[in-house]
Amino acid sequence: MHLGPYLLPNPLFVAPMAGVTDRPFRQLCRAFGAGYTVSEMVTARKDLWHSLKTSRRADHCGEPAPIAVQIAGTDAAMMAEAAVYNMDRGAQIMDINMSCPAKKVCTKWAGSALMRDPLLALRIIDAVVAVCAPRGVPVTLKMRTGWSLAERNAVCLARAAERSGVQMVAIHGRTRQQGYKGAAEYETIAAVKAAVGIPVVASGDIDTPEKARQVFRSTGVDAVMIGRAAQGRPWLFREIAHFLATGQHLAPPLVLEVRRALLVHLQDHYALYGECTGVRSARKHIGWYVRGLPGGETFRRHMNTIRDTATQWQAVADFMGALAQRHERLPLCDVAPAQQDGQAARIRQ
Numbered sequence: 001m002h003l004g005p006y007l008l009p010n011p012l013f014v015a016p017m018a019g020v021t022d023r024p025f026r027q028l029c030r031a032f033g034a035g036y037t038v039s040e041m042v043t044a045r046k047d048l049w050h051s052l053k054t055s056r057r058a059d060h061c062g063e064p065a066p067i068a069v070q071i072a073g074t075d076a077a078m079m080a081e082a083a084v085y086n087m088d089r090g091a092q093i094m095d096i097n098m099s100c101p102a103k104k105v106c107t108k109w110a111g112s113a114l115m116r117d118p119l120l121a122l123r124i125i126d127a128v129v130a131v132c133a134p135r136g137v138p139v140t141l142k143m144r145t146g147w148s149l150a151e152r153n154a155v156c157l158a159r160a161a162e163r164s165g166v167q168m169v170a171i172h173g174r175t176r177q178q179g180y181k182g183a184a185e186y187e188t189i190a191a192v193k194a195a196v197g198i199p200v201v202a203s204g205d206i207d208t209p210e211k212a213r214q215v216f217r218s219t220g221v222d223a224v225m226i227g228r229a230a231q232g233r234p235w236l237f238r239e240i241a242h243f244l245a246t247g248q249h250l251a252p253p254l255v256l257e258v259r260r261a262l263l264v265h266l267q268d269h270y271a272l273y274g275e276c277t278g279v280r281s282a283r284k285h286i287g288w289y290v291r292g293l294p295g296g297e298t299f300r301r302h303m304n305t306i307r308d309t310a311t312q313w314q315a316v317a318d319f320m321g322a323l324a325q326r327h328e329r330l331p332l333c334d335v336a337p338a339q340q341d342g343q344a345a346r347i348r349q
Contacts, residue, residue: 232288
């Protein structure tokens with residue numbers, strides 16, 4: 001599919017996730033077959049642009065095109081300024097966040113809370129499109145189905161966004177009140193696809209090749225966006241691509257391939273975050289990789305006691321090397337999704 005001047009290699013996208021989809025993770029997912037990635041959410045607050053966190057999120061050094069940056073805020077003029085700030089730093093596609101359900105975001109009427117104020121949402125869209133269009137930068141929108149089951153307005157907002165110049169809309173199949181609980185629904189996404197002429201992307205609970213195929217068939221969307229399922233499993237993108245093309249499943253990846261990818265990911269991670277932050281923020285990624293693996297929980301507990309990057313990197317190399325001696329391919333994960341979610345919550349920073 002095309003997005004502005006860019007031809008995307010496939011319709012498998014990485015969802016923007018705060019604290020996860022930094023540059024090293026985005027590049028990792030692309031290496032495993034993702035066709036498009038979006039940065040972590042960058043605030044529109046000018047006083048935070050020079051903070052270490054924002055400067056890292058605006059770092060696109062070595063990242064292949066197109067570079068897509070997601071911005072979040074509540075003021076149209078500030079969002080326009082944020083768009084210019086990020087374009088000046090390499091952004092080639094600008095994504096507006098109207099999907100984040102986090103309380104600290106929604107209480108300030110940003111993220112998915114904007115869906116409760118369509119007039120403000122459209123003022124923001126108009127302001128961002130106005131500064132992006134002269135520079136040939138497409139504007140996209142990520143939202144939810146609505147604020148609540150009684151306030152599902154994704155179809156109306158998508159139509160208005162298209163009229164304002166938005167060139168693609170991604171929809172997470174839950175309301176803000178649901179957060180990430182319950183099952184995502186795709187009927188609203190299908191209704192949006194039927195209502196607009198721009199590309200539509202489906203997000204939410206797409207965690208297997210079969211589920212991706214089902215969502216494509218039931219909604220008619222142009223692409224799917226994968227988030228939590230790619231944490232510790234970035235090869236999911238190539239598995240889905242292969243299944244969609246052939247109807248056949250790929251064999252699990254070679255352990256040595258996963259070991260090599262994880263070690264490169266850690267090196268890139270340390271280079272971005274430095275020693276102190278790098279060793280701590282890498283723990284969640286390592287934990288996601290090893291969940292469900294033989295000895296993975298014991299290793300995770302040990303890894304959380306390590307205080308320097310060199311020792312952490314070597315511990316991962318040794319653990320995965322020992323696993324490779326016992327298994328040629330990655331053992332299939334036998335941890336139930338609910339257990340995985342709980343485990344992931346425990347290993348976050």
